[in-house]
Amino acid sequence: MPETSAGSRTPETAAGGTRRSLGTGPGRLLVALYGVFTVAAASRAAYQLIAQFDRAPLAYILSAVSAVVYAFILFSLVRGGEGARRAAVVCCALELIGVLGVGTWTLVDRSAFPDATVWSDFGMGYLFIPVFLPVTGLLWLRRARRA
Numbered sequence: 477m478p479e480t481s482a483g484s485r486t487p488e489t490a491a492g493g494t495r496r497s498l499g500t501g502p503g504r505l506l507v508a509l510y511g512v513f514t515v516a517a518a519s520r521a522a523y524q525l526i527a528q529f530d531r532a533p534l535a536y537i538l539s540a541v542s543a544v545v546y547a548f549i550l551f552s553l554v555r556g557g558e559g560a561r562r563a564a565v566v567c568c569a570l571e572l573i574g575v576l577g578v579g580t581w582t583l584v585d586r587s588a589f590p591d592a593t594v595w596s597d598f599g600m601g602y603l604f605i606p607v608f609l610p611v612t613g614l615l616w617l618r619r620a621r622r623a
Contacts, residue, residue, distance in 0.1 A: 497556040498564065498620050506613055509605065510550040516602075517543035517594045524591070532591035538578060542594040542606075545571050549613065558621075565617050572610035575599060579607065 499507040521540035529536060545567055552564035579598035582589050592601055599606030 498553045498561055498617065499556070503553060503616055503620070506609075506616055507550065507553050509609060510546050510553065510613075513594075513602075513606070513609065514543060514546040514550050517546055520594070528591070532589065535589045535591045535593045535596070538574075538593040538595065542571075542574065545574070561617055561620055565614065568610040568613040568617065572607075572614070575607050575610065 497503070517539055521536055521543050524532075524536040525540060549564050549567045549571065552560040552567065575595045575598060578593060578595035582593075582596040589596060594602065595606055598604060
């Protein structure tokens with residue numbers, strides 16, 4: 477593996493070039509936030525699916541879906557490389573569509589969600605971070621493509 481100026485090794489791609497990490501610089505904040513949201517959404521969904529499934533199955537399944545999306549984006553940011561960047565772009569776009577869709581749905585039909593999801597009310601229960609996170613992620617991934 478090639479050596480960096482600091483003497484540490486960098487991962488190689490199949491073509492022999494170096495894989496640029498997406499979780500460096502400002503990307504570290506995204507990695508941290510996606511890590512926290514992965515754990516929070518997965519923990520919440522696991523508990524709710526096990527202990528309260530009959531109360532609001534749709535809400536709890538959507539929370540589990542959000543945890544999977546967060547985990548995949550986290551993995552892509554940490555893995556780095558162009559393939560991971562493209563996969564993260566797709567997932568961030570799907571995440572944004574999910575947040576906007578579920579957020580709108582929870583405002584229009586409150587009865588469909590007797591309990592909140594991570595994306596309910598555009599992430600109001602999480603200080604609206606769920607609506608800003610995919611936008612920030614898409615901007616970072618766009619910048620990383622040009623770098």
